[in-house]
Amino acid sequence: DSGVTQTPKHLITATGQRVTLRCSPRSGDLSVYWYQQSLDQGLQFLIQYYNGEERAKGNILERFSAQQFPDLHSELNLSSLELGDSALYFCASSVEAVNTEAFFGQGTRLTVV
Amino acid sequence: AQSVTQLDSQVPVFEEAPVELRCNYSSSVSVYLFWYVQYPNQGLQLLLKYLSGSTLVESINGFEAEFNKSQTSFHLRKPSVHISDTAEYFCAVSEGTGRRALTFGSGTRLQVQP
Numbered sequence: 001d002s003g004v005t006q007t008p009k010h011l012i013t014a015t016g017q018r019v020t021l022r023c024s025p026r027s028g029d030l031s032v033y034w035y036q037q038s039l040d041q042g043l044q045f046l047i048q049y050y051n052g053e054e055r056a057k058g059n060i061l062e063r064f065s066a067q068q069f070p071d072l073h074s075e076l077n078l079s080s081l082e083l084g085d086s087a088l089y090f091c092a093s094s095v096e097a098v099n100t101e102a103f104f105g106q107g108t109r110l111t112v113v
Numbered sequence: 114a115q116s117v118t119q120l121d122s123q124v125p126v127f128e129e130a131p132v133e134l135r136c137n138y139s140s141s142v143s144v145y146l147f148w149y150v151q152y153p154n155q156g157l158q159l160l161l162k163y164l165s166g167s168t169l170v171e172s173i174n175g176f177e178a179e180f181n182k183s184q185t186s187f188h189l190r191k192p193s194v195h196i197s198d199t200a201e202y203f204c205a206v207s208e209g210t211g212r213r214a215l216t217f218g219s220g221t222r223l224q225v226q227p
Contacts, residue, residue, distance in 0.1 A: 002156060033214070043203065043217035056213040090156060099207050099215060100145065100164055104156040 003027065004105035006091050012111045018079040021108045025072055025093030031055070032074040033094075033102060034066055038087035049074055050097040081112045115140040115208045119218035127226050128196055134189040134221045136178075136204030146187040147205040147215065148178055157203065163187065199225045 003026035013019055025032050034046040045058035049068035060066075063081075068074045078085060088109050092102040120135045138144065145164050149157040161172040168180040178189045187204060201222050205215040 002158070004156075031213075035215075042219050045214040045216070048213050058214055092157075097213065099213050101159060101162065102215065103159070104149075106156045 002103040002105060004091055004093050004103050006089075006105035006108050008108060009106065010109050010111075012113060013081060015081055015083060015112055017081050017112075018077065019081065019110065021076040021078070021089055021091075021110075023074045023076070023091030023093075023105060025074070025091075026103055029093035029095050029103070030072065031094045031097055031099070031102075032068055032072070033092040033099070034060075034074070034076050035090040035092065035104075036087045037090060037107070041087075043090075046076070055097055078110070083112050086110055086112045115144070115206050115216050117204050117206050117216055117218035119202075119204055119221050121221050122219065123222045123224065125224045125226060126194055129193050131192050132190065132194050132198075132223065134202050134204075134223065136187045136189065136218060138185050138187065138204075138206045140185070140206065140208045142208050144206045144208045146178075146180060147207075148172075148176070148187070148189050149203045149205060149217075151201045151203065151220075153200075160189075160202070194223070194225050196225050196227060198223060 005024040030051045033048045037043045046060040048056040066076045088107045090107045092104045094102045118137045126132045147162045148160040161170045163180045171177045204218040
């Protein structure tokens with residue numbers, strides 16, 4: 001158990017809908033990262049938050065957004081969902097803003113039908 | 114921009130045989146290097162990392178990797194594999210002064226056969 005908790009584990013939704021994925025980092029970790037894992041694109045970095053502020057942005061679509069709350073949990077919002085958004089979404093956390101050791105959650109498997 | 118190449122998508126090997134999973138990266142600045150392992154239906158677990166210092170790093174379960182700056186490689190090796198090592202292995206790099214995001218390779222599926 002990495003200590004990073006992601007909910008829900010599975011999500012099935014229709015095209016055009018909006019979903020929210022939740023992540024609770026390890027106790028004491030201030031950084032949260034979101035990654036997308038799909039068969040065609042592999043593992044891709046989406047976005048990082050550190051202590052409530054956005055720190056780095058990767059290949060995140062405009063339809064996607066994220067935030068980190070004062071209690072340090074994070075949410076990834078995916079809207080206007082398309083079939084191609086079906087993927088495994090991972091959250092990871094680390095103590096520092098610099099990534100020297102990130103711990104990954106079990107992921108949320110999103111299926112868009 | 115950094116990139117990571119894992120040359121082998123699948124590596125079949127017999128139990129107790131040695132194995133090497135190859136990883137090459139491209140970056141114009143100093144990097145941190147990582148190997149992660151993903152078992153079926155699970156998240157990624159950090160196997161080992163190179164941040165600085167000794168170029169040879171080891172994990173608790175017998176894997177080791179060597180950072181080779183001149184060849185921009187970070188190959189993963191194990192002298193004797195077990196069935197339980199069957200998994201997907203990902204090489205990753207973070208670079209630059211920020212060293213925040215990880216760039217992952219496409220993964221290598223290690224299949225250990227009895």
